Amino acid sequence: MASGAGGSVAPPEQARALFGDATPEMARYADLLADAGVTRGLIGPREVPRLWERHLMNCAVIEELIPEGAEVVDVGAGAGLPGVVLGIIRPDLSIVLLEPLLRRTVFLRECVETLGLDNVTVRRGRAEEVRNELRADVVTARAVAPLTRLARWSLPLIRKDGILLALKGEQAGSELEEARADLSAQRPCVADVVQVGSGKVEPATTVVRVRVTSEIDTAAPSRSKRAPDGRRKRGRKR
Template identity: 35%
Template structure:
């Protein structure tokens, strides 16, 4: 089979996997949006060899472990402006930006190679609602703090709060994506913070546990 035929066959599999997975997640996306998601996945696969953007190398796992995993938190993304910290290869920030063109997403990462990739994705996919920042969370000084901050396997919850708490609006919330429920990390939360809710995520095609933890500042006088 020629390289062109292999590429076409892979894209056909991706298209089928995405359509099936979106149906399982209950996400109704038009054909153009699905095509942009697959175009992003193609860029991720192309750049991954040189830039080491993600550990997922098997093409048959990319739709589930990258696109569908990112989109599993879509129902919980409600803010007009969202910060994705430690965005790496753009997960979950870019899939969410594609699905929610009416919301603004800022992707922050300290690795210059990764932010170059993110900037290329913004240009090639025409993501006008996307801002890419190269730098550390501790050094970021936004004009306005964010109502929601997402992270996907970025760091321990305590670090997330200590590094990114100043970037979160007073009444904002962290959406922290984890594998197994992190009991030890929850027990080590800094004073003044709490888990508002935690949700088990079912990601089509993915084995193993997935959890979403929503963290917020403790209301004065509230029970710990």
């Protein structure tokens, strides 16, 4: 991994409280973002002082919406937000970081390798190109596209009873109301806006949650083998 940019930012007290034992690993990821992430133009240098509060912690709190052992696709992962964060704090999840741009996938692969995240894989491509190959219980997306377009790309990837979690800002409610009819026309679903992380992050993270209530009509193979009890095997290479 190339180095030489902005150095590192120590985790604030609230981050230590939120991440617990995962804090050192999260700090390594923060260093990768602050260093190679900045020199390669994947995040702006002005983001470095607010990496923890605005990016890592803000992303991490969505984990409370994700069921145990879920298969997750992070659409438009960019430099790994929220997918890498989730991979660090939730080793039970199986996560695909889906990203079309080569230099971003190179960085993501380096992060996965450096952090030893064997529950995370990187896939180069656009969401609309992988609908016959990838299936997810949960699709996450942050700062990727307006909701209608994001849903058009993402809903075909989601299993029945699976969810799209779109991290949005203050306009989430109005964006959802404008998109609601279009979402239902794409696939039967129910959608709401939820706040997560109250008391852990300030402000709380706003998420548009879309639960798909219909089966996918085309079959695609599962990405990972489940144990006989239906749960994924845990464990991580260090």
